[in-house]
Amino acid sequence: xxxxxxxxxxxxxxxxxxxxxxxxxxxxxxxxxxxxxxxxxxxxxxxxxxxxxxxxxxxxxxxxxxxxxxxxxxxxxxxxxxxxxxxxxxxxxxxxxxxxxxxxxxxxxxxxxxxxxxxxxxxxxxxxxxxxxxxxxxxxxxxxxxxxxxxxxxxxxxxxxxxxxxxxxxxxxxxxxxxxxxxxxxxxxxxxxxxxxxxxxxxxxxxxxxxxxxxxxxxxxxxxxxxxxxxxxxxxxxxxxxxxxxxxxxxxxxxxxxxxxxxxxxxxxxxxxxxxxxxxxxxxxxxxxxxxxxxxxxxxxxxxxxxxxxxxxxxxxxxxxxxxxxxxxxxxxxxxxxxxxxxxxxxxxxxxxxxxxxxxxxxxxxxxxxxxxxxxxxx
Numbered sequence: 001x002x003x004x005x006x007x008x009x010x011x012x013x014x015x016x017x018x019x020x021x022x023x024x025x026x027x028x029x030x031x032x033x034x035x036x037x038x039x040x041x042x043x044x045x046x047x048x049x050x051x052x053x054x055x056x057x058x059x060x061x062x063x064x065x066x067x068x069x070x071x072x073x074x075x076x077x078x079x080x081x082x083x084x085x086x087x088x089x090x091x092x093x094x095x096x097x098x099x100x101x102x103x104x105x106x107x108x109x110x111x112x113x114x115x116x117x118x119x120x121x122x123x124x125x126x127x128x129x130x131x132x133x134x135x136x137x138x139x140x141x142x143x144x145x146x147x148x149x150x151x152x153x154x155x156x157x158x159x160x161x162x163x164x165x166x167x168x169x170x171x172x173x174x175x176x177x178x179x180x181x182x183x184x185x186x187x188x189x190x191x192x193x194x195x196x197x198x199x200x201x202x203x204x205x206x207x208x209x210x211x212x213x214x215x216x217x218x219x220x221x222x223x224x225x226x227x228x229x230x231x232x233x234x235x236x237x238x239x240x241x242x243x244x245x246x247x248x249x250x251x252x253x254x255x256x257x258x259x260x261x262x263x264x265x266x267x268x269x270x271x272x273x274x275x276x277x278x279x280x281x282x283x284x285x286x287x288x289x290x291x292x293x294x295x296x297x298x299x300x301x302x303x304x305x306x307x308x309x310x311x312x313x314x315x316x317x318x319x320x321x322x323x324x325x326x327x328x329x330x331x332x333x334x335x336x337x338x339x340x341x342x343x344x345x346x347x348x349x350x351x352x353x354x355x356x357x358x359x360x361x362x363x364x365x366x367x368x369x370x371x372x373x374x375x376x377x378x379x
Contacts (some may be wrong), residue, residue: 007249015061027058055234066178068182069211071218078194080230081208093136100144103341127159139174146357148275157187180293185281197327201243254297258360272304307353312379319371326359329352
C-alpha cells in the first residue's frame with residue numbers, strides 16, 4: 001500500500017510501523033551498541049549498531065520512500081554521505097561537477113580526494129560540449145548553494161546516456177528536498193542530502209543520506225557505510241524522522257515566506273541582483289516550474305554597497321540569526337564567501353564577497369520583511 005500513498009502520508013508513515021513489541025507509535029530510540037546473538041553468527045537482524053540499528057533502518061526506509069527509491073542509507077553528516085559517494089570511484093576516474101556548489105563539497109574534492117588520483121572538472125553549464133575526460137560521476141546541485149542556480153536534471157541524464165561508459169549521476173537535493181524535487185524520477189542514480197537541513201528542520205541534529213534504486217549500487221554504498229563507519233546514532237535518526245513528519249507543511253510555509261522576501265528584495269533599491277528560482281523575474285523560473293513543486297525557502301542577493309555594507313547588513317538583522325546552516329524553522333543569514341564557502345576563496349569558484357544568503361524560516365513574513373528593512377537602514 002505504501003507505494004500508493006501521497007507524499008504527506010509517506011512523510012509520516014513511510015518505512016515505519018508501530019513497534020511490534022510495545023505498540024509505540026513513534027519508532028523507538030534503540031540506544032544500544034550491540035545485540036545479543038542466538039548462537040555464534042546467528043542474530044535477529046542486527047549485530048552491531050555501526051552495521052545496522054532499528055531506528056536507522058526506519059529512517060533509511062522512510063528516506064527511500066520519500067525519494068521514490070528502493071534503498072536509503074543514513075550517514076552522520078552530509079559530508080559523510082558525500083565521502084561515501086566519492087568512495088565509489090577509482091584512482092584515475094574523473095568527476096564533472098557544477099561550478100557553484102557547497103564549499104565543503106569543493107573542499108573534500110580538491111583537498112582530500114584529488115590527492116588519491118581522482119580528477120575534478122567544474123563547469124558552469126552541463127551538458128558540456130567537450131569535457132576534459134569522460135566523467136565517471138556527474139555531480140549536480142540544483143538549486144545550487146549559494147547562487148540558487150538550477151540545472152535541468154532530465155536533460156543532463158539524457159546527455160549522460162549518450163556517453164560511454166555512462167557516468168553515475170548524483171544530485172545533491174538538500175535545498176529542494178524530495179517534497180519539491182525527485183531526482184531519481186528524472187533519471188539520476190543517487191539523491192544526496194544533508195539531513196541536517198530541511199529534513200531535520202529544527203537545527204538540532206546533524207546527518208546525511210543517499211537514496212538509490214539500483215541494488216548493486218546500494219550494496220557498494222552499504223559496504224562503504226559499514227567499513228568507514230560514518231553513521232548516525234539512533235537519537236539522531238529519531239530526530240530526523242520526527243522532523244520529516246512535518247516536512248511537507250514546513251516546505252510550503254518556507255516557500256511562501258521566501259517568495260515574499262524575494263519580491264521585497266527585488267523591489268528594494270539596495271540589492272543589485274536577487275536570486276530566487278520561484279520568482280517570475282528569475283531567468284530560470286520556467287525550469288523551476290517544470291522541475292520543482294515551488295521555489296523553496298532559500299533566497300540570495302548581492303548587496304550593491306559591496307562587501308563592507310553586506311557584512312554590516314548581516315550583522316544588523318535582529319530576527320534573522322547570523323549563523324551557518326539552513327533549513328530550520330528559524331530564519332538565518334550569512335555571508336557565504338566568509339562563512340560556508342570560505343574554502344572556495346582564491347579559486348575559480350570563489351563567491352562574491354557581497355553575496356548574502358538567507359534561509360527563510362517560518363516566522364510571520366511581515367516581521368521578516370520589517371527586519372530586513374531595518375537592517376538596510378542600519379547598514
